[in-house]
Structures are given as structure tokens and as C-alpha cells.
Amino acid sequence: MKAFAKWAAAAAALTAVVGLSAEPARAQGGKPIVIGSTLALTGPLSATGLVHKLTGEIYVDDLNKRGGLLGRKVEWLLKDDQSKPDLARTLYEQLITADKVDLLMGPYATGAILSSISVAQRYNKMLISHTMGIPSLAKYDMHFPAWSLGPDPATTVPTTAFDAVAQAPKPPKTIAIVTSKFPSVHFLSLGARDIAKKRGLTEVLFLEWEFGNRDFGPIAARVKDAKPDLVWSGNIGLEGNMLLEAMKKIDYTPPLHIHSYPAPGPMASAPETDKALALTIFEEHPPFTNNPAVAQFVRTFRERATAAGMPYTAVETQAAASYTAWQLLEAAAVATNSLDDKKMADWLKKSQVPTIQGTLRFDRGNNFGDDLMRIKQVQNKTWVTVWPKEYAAPGATIKMP
Amino acid sequence: MVVPSFGLLAQSILSGIFLGGMYGLVGLGLGLSWGLQRQINLTHFGFVFLSAYLCYQGATVWGVDPLLSLIIVIPVFFGIGVVMQWALARFRISAFNSLLVTFGLTVVIESLIQYVWTADFRKLHSAYGEIKFTVFGLYVPLPEFLAFVVSATLAVGIWALLRHSDLGKALRAMAEDAPIASAFGVNERAISLLLSGTCIALAGIAGAMFALTYTLTPTQIFSWVGVVFAAVMLGGLGNPLGPLLAGMIIGVSEAIAMTLFAPSWAPIVSFSLLILMLLFRPART
Numbered sequence: 167m168k169a170f171a172k173w174a175a176a177a178a179a180l181t182a183v184v185g186l187s188a189e190p191a192r193a194q195g196g197k198p199i200v201i202g203s204t205l206a207l208t209g210p211l212s213a214t215g216l217v218h219k220l221t222g223e224i225y226v227d228d229l230n231k232r233g234g235l236l237g238r239k240v241e242w243l244l245k246d247d248q249s250k251p252d253l254a255r256t257l258y259e260q261l262i263t264a265d266k267v268d269l270l271m272g273p274y275a276t277g278a279i280l281s282s283i284s285v286a287q288r289y290n291k292m293l294i295s296h297t298m299g300i301p302s303l304a305k306y307d308m309h310f311p312a313w314s315l316g317p318d319p320a321t322t323v324p325t326t327a328f329d330a331v332a333q334a335p336k337p338p339k340t341i342a343i344v345t346s347k348f349p350s351v352h353f354l355s356l357g358a359r360d361i362a363k364k365r366g367l368t369e370v371l372f373l374e375w376e377f378g379n380r381d382f383g384p385i386a387a388r389v390k391d392a393k394p395d396l397v398w399s400g401n402i403g404l405e406g407n408m409l410l411e412a413m414k415k416i417d418y419t420p421p422l423h424i425h426s427y428p429a430p431g432p433m434a435s436a437p438e439t440d441k442a443l444a445l446t447i448f449e450e451h452p453p454f455t456n457n458p459a460v461a462q463f464v465r466t467f468r469e470r471a472t473a474a475g476m477p478y479t480a481v482e483t484q485a486a487a488s489y490t491a492w493q494l495l496e497a498a499a500v501a502t503n504s505l506d507d508k509k510m511a512d513w514l515k516k517s518q519v520p521t522i523q524g525t526l527r528f529d530r531g532n533n534f535g536d537d538l539m540r541i542k543q544v545q546n547k548t549w550v551t552v553w554p555k556e557y558a559a560p561g562a563t564i565k566m567p
Numbered sequence: 568m569v570v571p572s573f574g575l576l577a578q579s580i581l582s583g584i585f586l587g588g589m590y591g592l593v594g595l596g597l598g599l600s601w602g603l604q605r606q607i608n609l610t611h612f613g614f615v616f617l618s619a620y621l622c623y624q625g626a627t628v629w630g631v632d633p634l635l636s637l638i639i640v641i642p643v644f645f646g647i648g649v650v651m652q653w654a655l656a657r658f659r660i661s662a663f664n665s666l667l668v669t670f671g672l673t674v675v676i677e678s679l680i681q682y683v684w685t686a687d688f689r690k691l692h693s694a695y696g697e698i699k700f701t702v703f704g705l706y707v708p709l710p711e712f713l714a715f716v717v718s719a720t721l722a723v724g725i726w727a728l729l730r731h732s733d734l735g736k737a738l739r740a741m742a743e744d745a746p747i748a749s750a751f752g753v754n755e756r757a758i759s760l761l762l763s764g765t766c767i768a769l770a771g772i773a774g775a776m777f778a779l780t781y782t783l784t785p786t787q788i789f790s791w792v793g794v795v796f797a798a799v800m801l802g803g804l805g806n807p808l809g810p811l812l813a814g815m816i817i818g819v820s821e822a823i824a825m826t827l828f829a830p831s832w833a834p835i836v837s838f839s840l841l842i843l844m845l846l847f848r849p850a851r852t
Contacts, residue, residue, distance in 0.1 A: 215686075373829060374830065378790055383583070384583070387578045407782060431687065437697075475684075476687055
């Protein structure tokens, strides 16, 4: 009976969340619900921060069109943390104590998320984060990750990646692991090293560079010299592009190369990045876009990103994680018919919530659930999911240069 | 430590030389302004990026060759440099305060770039980027080669100008002792305006080369400050050849460290060199 009640609540939340704009607007009464958060609107993380801002605006607009949350209009109070975790901490304190927001939404990037978690914990507020990259650090029991990395991504993510490349026309036997020392990337690469060894891949090169490295020429030359079948490139932002540009300059294309968190636009558009593999949770193709509401979100995002002058207008991991965070918040409020942080957190812990990236649950280590990471590849300047098969774009398989 | 093949080591060193050339090009105007005018003009970094974005805009939106866009960028940036020097002199900004004022202006330039082009990454895909040639089995990409040639030509040209022309002698005299130079008929005000305009124009040239080689994002402005400062200080303030030579030493040292040891050792190299220089050659700074 308890199980039935749990599923009934989840179903109610699903109807509310995934139905989205299909649902007619209800009357909005009472004081608006204020949801407070910060994002990196300026500073080094702002390129991605703006994706989260746009996604949040689209979601809140749509939510209000559907009648708001619990019949009340939603206002999003967004502050700029300037990509600085210390400022994020101050601003979350301000949101709770001075602005007295009803609910919190998490910031973007692991450093700022960790800062906001500490504040949320002090005031017993629930916090849903967009992209918490290091699950082992998220120890607050009312923190919920919208990015479904699983509790042990250092094991599960490389396993998924190596499962994927095993399907390639010529599966790899040797591997070069080259990695940035950026925290949320580095531990994944160390995990990849262990998993590669366990799977019998011969490591022919292991290199680390400091985040902010400008010269990838020597790294590219060393990779070329090592002649690996597969390059695992633990990188974030532009590092992957810089490495591939450096390889191109010495006339080298690795047979298979997988990148952890490349900037999606530049990685999709450059000539030398064709056939690059990367991690993802969502791409703009079926089965992800089978839901009409999700397809509508993709269209709206493209329109508004184009209007905002953003060079890359596709919905992918970042926008999907952000959208998921809002879905979780709405689902918890609707299911509990409440804005009580404790009640909402308790519900999330017990529930499985359908989202844009799949069904999320929070019953494992540090409220992480299943690892829903998938593998995508640049094919003809477009990202397509290629693994696992059930999430692959229609007809898409791993291709090699 | 690994023992690399000759080809691998040579290719890595070449990569370091090209990177050093870029350090030298970005540091050229900064070093001249610092050494000859006693102004630590941080806007130099902002103008390098502004020029890079203008070249990007010209090439991607209007179809203008990035090098041709310098026909507009150089005079405009020269004018901006003149106006900036006029303002700094008008308000009697001291050498130390110039650091603060120009830092503020750099933040303004960064915000302007972010407002116009957003914080997202921008890559100028030009025909130059596709061209490379091989020399003794080493790959030489055209954009990097071009940047190095421009960097070396400008450094040598300005060095010759400072060494052998009346204008150069006047500039050096002004840097030594401005009041005495004025007493000998050097028009300090006019020369300062000319020098400032030239330095910002040099930033404009560096920006075009930067756009051909690197992907752009506004916040990268500050990531170049540390290593270019190191190149300028290592090379000697006011010496046009210094930043290029020091940049090459840093670039090659970093490349060798990356090849023989680990890429993560590279930043240690440049700043260790700077510390050693400060310890053993304090008179140069």
C-alpha cells in the first residue's frame, strides 16, 4: 500500500512536470513564491552560467503559464555569483536571511554548489543542484543532484565509456590517458585509469596538465608518439579543442578519442573535432525528444538562445541538468503540496522522478542515484548519442575517422 | 623522466618557440610602456582581446580577412592610446596608480566584450588556420609562424628605431630623465602620446595574431597576465627584444618540461625563472 502511495505521488508529480504546457493555465492567487539562486553570470564560468539562466527563465515562464506552483505565481530571484564560490556563499546567505526566499535553487559549477550547500545546511533548506561533479563531497542530506552521475562516477562513467568504444569498428587495445587537473575531471580520469587496467587495455601514456594550460603542442606530440588506439582526454571547456587543434597541426588524428566535459559548441563545429566522443545526459534527438513538452523546450531554447546571441543554441547536458533541477523542485512541491523543505526533501529521497534526462532517484550515496551518463559523438558537426543503444539517435553508431 | 625521440623533442621545442613568440608579441607594448613611460598599462591585455574580437567579427560577419582588418584596427587603436595617455597625463596619474586605473579599464573592456560577443567561446575559422608546412620533418602551422614572424619583425624594428633614430634617442632620454631630456628640447608630451598610441596599436596587432591562433573568451584576458608579466620582467623593461627572447625562453622551457617530465610542471618553469631572475638580477627591474 505504501509502495502504491509512493508511486501515486510520483505519478501526480510526473503529470504536473512532464505535462508542462499541455496543461491549461489555472488561476494564480496569493503571494508569489520566490525561488532564490545564484549563477555564474560573469567570470570564467559565465558561458555555461548563461545556459542555466536561459533554461531557468524558460522553465519559470512556462510554469507560470501553466498556473504557477501550487496555484501561486513563481518569481525567480537570481543573483550573479561572478563564478566565485565565496561570493556564492554570501549571496545564498543573503537570499535566505535578507530576501527571505521561499525555496532555493542551486548555482552552477561544483565550487559554487559546495559553497551553497554549506549555507543551505546551516538554515535547513533543501538545495537542488544543477551540476555537482564530485558526489563524494556532497554530504548534506537535503542536497539533491539534478545531474545523474551516480554515487561512484569514477567507476561507472569510464565503464560506460569503455563499453561504448568496445562497439567501435576497431575496438581499442591500447589507451593514452591525458587529463586536466581540474578537480571534477581529474578524479574521473584516475578512475578511467583503473578501469582501463581492469579491462585489459594497455596504458601507453599518462599525462596531467594544470587547468589553464596554453600550449598543447608537446602533449599532442607525446600522444602521437605513443600511438594509442584510444585517447581518454579528461578535459573541461576548451581544453579538448586545444588538444585536438594541436594534434591537427602535427597531422595526427587519434583513432578514437573521448573527452569528459568539452565545450559543446566549439567541439561540435571545428573540422578537427569530427568523431570526438564525449559524455552526455541529453541530446536533441529521439528518444530524448519523444515527449512533446521536451521537444517544445528544445525549440524554445533554440529560439531564445539565438535571440540572446549565443553561438551554440542546442540543448545538451548543461541545459538538461538545469531543466531537470527545476523539474525536481516542481515535482517535490506538487507531490507534497507544500513548500516545506523537509517534507519536499523526504519525498525526493523516497521517489523516482521522471525528468528530461530519464528517471532520477536519490536513494544511494549522498542522495545520488543511477548513473545516467551516456556517450555522444560529433558526426557531421552535430552531437548524437551513440551509447547505450536505447538512447542512441536513430541509426547512430560509433564511427571512426 | 622519459627519453623522447629527436622528432618529438624538436616538435615540442618548436611549439614552445611559437608560444614564446606570442608571449613576446603581447608583452611588447606592455614592456615599452612600462620601461619608457613608467606606466604599467594593464589595458594592453584588454586591447589585445578587443582587437582579436574585432578581427573575429570582421572575418565571420563581414567576411574581411583578419589581417586586412588591421588597416582599421591599427589607426583606431593608436588613437585610443593617444587619448588614454592624454587622460592619464591630464589627471596626473602616478606610475603605481596607473596600474589600478588601467586594471579598472581592463575590467570595463572585458565587460564590453562580454556584452557584445557574450561570454561564450568564439573561434575564428580562417583559411590561414588550415595551412601548415613541414621543415625537416617538423610541422609548422601558418598562424603560429605568422605570429612569430610579426613578433620578431616588430621587436627588431622597434629595437632598431630606439637604437638608431633621433626619435628613439629622445624616447630613451625621456625614460632616463624626463626633465633633463626636456631641457635638451625633447617634447615629452608629444613623445608620450606617440609612444602610448604605438603601444596600443601593437596590442591591436597582437590581437589579430591571437585571433588566428586561439579560441576567444572574454575571461581569458587575465589568464595571460602572469606569464606575459614574467616575460616582460625577464626580458627587461623598455627593451623591445627582451619580451620576445624571454618569451621564447619561457615557452621552450615549458615545452621541454612537458616533453621530458609532465605537462603539469610547465607553469612551475616560467615562474621559477622569474623568481631566479628577481633574486640574481634585481638591477634589471
